[in-house]
């Protein structure tokens with residue numbers, strides 16, 4: 001066990017001060033700033049981390065690299081909310097201030113236990129000094145670390161739980177993103193890993209005291225599915241257990257796995273700590289920008305998911321970067337199980353942001369101007385096809401067998417994406433100033449993407465034999 005080095009307190013303060021100075025000097029009103037999405041104040045955001053509700057407060061941490069609009073020395077940024085309408089921006093919760101996390105405080109999770117809030121994360125250390133240094137296979141340390149806090153804002157004690165040499169010897173140095181939860185009388189942790197033979201898997205650890213962790217299982221698919229599984233998560237929905245992860249190295253197949261990396265889940269049947277089977281992988285999302293989601297249960301028992309509204313190693317020329325910030329988090333979604341698959345429904349609290357409702361019954365075609373940030377719900381009441389044009393050049397079509405999304409310049413000129421869909425009853429579109437999230441049939445299929453429509457020209461056109469359209473302007477959250 002290693003405890004905090006006193007010099008790191010000085011380092012932490014310096015890092016936080018530098019971060020605050022940059023945050024103060026960044027224009028928070030620039031074009032593309034979202035109305036109802038979380039974004040970094042300055043610099044770069046990636047995965048959501050440490051999602052939890054403790055007392056009344058929901059904590060939303062995120063991978064945060066404030067000094068550049070690309071991933072760098074990642075910290076944990078921190079927002080809190082009690083109602084998903086009012087948010088507090090807090091100072092970074094974790095900084096890279098120890099030898100064992102000196103090249104980045106990477107992704108992980110949170111757990112409240114006996115009045116203490118624990119954060120579990122990966123301390124990234126690049127060992128360029130080593131002869132066998134190689135970014136992908138060797139020469140990194142991925143330490144599994146626990147930090148503690150009494151007030152949920154200041155995290156001091158850092159304890160290393162697992163070093164590279166503690167992981168199985170047939171793994172590369174890529175072992176990261178601890179997700180910890182209480183499982184019966186003990187605690188469970190899953191970690192994403194890359195084997196030396198380039199197969200992705202999940203390690204399952206167990207602990208009775210949150211400090212000593214024992215390897216209990218290694219989980220992978222029957223046939224190799226990518227070389228690395230990032231950001232694992234494991235949870236039950238209505239009695240069905242799911243293993244969620246973000247695999248890298250999966251080849252595109254007809255309409256599937258179209259992004260550089262994927263995010264999805266398998267049903268995990270059998271014993272998490274013993275014999276198990278994994279069902280076929282299902283993608284969470286079919287848009288261009290969705291990755292590394294994480295879930296937690298709130299006090300009402302809802303399983304809430306938030307994803308990174310972005311994609312690693314992909315720059316499609318996202319325009320906000322010239323204003324000194326990059327990326328968003330998705331809106332929170334409540335998960336449900338239906339026929340062995342996961343449905344994602346927008347968190348109902350967001351309805352409080354609705355204003356200026358319009359309701360229209362569409363016969364053949366309806367068109368209107370929209371605000372820069374709006375929600376539209378479309379119910380298809382007759383016919384076997386639908387075409388929705390949104391923003392300046394976003395097009396969503398359903399032809400009775402596929403739901404297809406196409407973008408022009410506002411979607412960074414990216415090719416189309418689609419998903420098979422035999423039945424379409426309902427669509428919800430959440431359009432913000434620089435993103436769109438589309439939920440079909442109560443979240444049976446979802447498309448999430450950055451989308452930069454010209455607010456002055458933004459229109460919604462619905463073409464269908466018959467449909468009902470509800471449209472709301474979305475008020476900014478505060």
Ligand code: FRU
Nearest residue numbers: 047063074106107230231292
């Ligand atoms: C996923 C990821 C994680 C890692 C973090 C670093 O996007 O690569 O595996 O912990 O980002 O920022």
